[in-house]
Amino acid sequence: IQLTQSPSSLSASVGDRVTITCRASQDISHYLAWCQQKPGKAPKLLIYAASILHGGVPSRFSGSGSGTDFTLTISSLQPEDFATYYCQQLNNYPYTFGQGTKLEIK
Amino acid sequence: EVQLVESGGGLVQPGGSLRLSCVASGFSLISYSMNWVRQAPGKGLEWVSYISSSGRTIYYADSVKGRFTISRDIAKNSLYLQMNSLRDEDTAVYYCAKEFYGSGTSPWGSWGQGTLVTVSS
Numbered sequence: 001i002q003l004t005q006s007p008s009s010l011s012a013s014v015g016d017r018v019t020i021t022c023r024a025s026q027d028i029s030h031y032l033a034w035c036q037q038k039p040g041k042a043p044k045l046l047i048y049a050a051s052i053l054h055g056g057v058p059s060r061f062s063g064s065g066s067g068t069d070f071t072l073t074i075s076s077l078q079p080e081d082f083a084t085y086y087c088q089q090l091n092n093y094p095y096t097f098g099q100g101t102k103l104e105i106k
Numbered sequence: 107e108v109q110l111v112e113s114g115g116g117l118v119q120p121g122g123s124l125r126l127s128c129v130a131s132g133f134s135l136i137s138y139s140m141n142w143v144r145q146a147p148g149k150g151l152e153w154v155s156y157i158s159s160s161g162r163t164i165y166y167a168d169s170v171k172g173r174f175t176i177s178r179d180i181a182k183n184s185l186y187l188q189m190n191s192l193r194d195e196d197t198a199v200y201y202c203a204k205e206f207y208g209s210g211t212s213p214w215g216s217w218g219q220g221t222l223v224t225v226s227s
Contacts, residue, residue, distance in 0.1 A: 033214075045214060045215050090212070091211065093156055098150075
């Protein structure tokens with residue numbers, strides 16, 4: 001299953017609302033996760049089952065979608081949110097990732 | 107607290123071998139499936155291998171099938187990745203990752219810090 005994220009990179013300012021999309025090549029129901037990775041660090045789980053916030057993740061993060069189309073939204077960007085975001089399908093192995101979206105400060 | 111600590115990375119020549127370890131604490135490997143994931147320099151994430159909580163189900167990415175072997179030692183609560191016939195394109199940071207809950211569709215809630223494998227002559 002291929003996952004296509006858009007955009008590949010994004011420049012935004014603190015306080016902005018941003019949306020990242022992830023499209024699957026086939027129906028994966030709600031078996032999609034989003035993770036955040038900062039330079040030199042391991043990825044961290046943000047959202048799973050398309051819309052469930054992982055423990056400790058701020059409520060400004062939200063996810064939606066099912067089937068083949070999914071979105072990650074950050075309602076009001078904070079300085080610590082500038083990172084790379086990946087979607088990952090958990091419908092079946094191999095658990096593929098999107099190519100990533102690098103979120104940079106404008 | 108769940109902790110995953112990888113080790114065993116380093117510089118190896120093409121065709122060589124390396125064994126990565128991932129020591130787990132705060133949970134038992136018999137209760138959770140585990141994965142190896144890698145990230146080439148400046149690139150995205152690539153799943154490498156999976157072992158189920160029972161140890162009976164194992165999967166590999168096509169890119170490593172026949173060259174890499176995933177295993178575990180329950181007594182040491184450790185996960186391993188034996189990597190043989192290494193190629194330049196295997197150069198990456200390798201992470202172990204633990205499923206969040208015991209289910210076939212579970213996301214990965216915990217990751218190790220990663221260990222760098224460099225394949226170069």
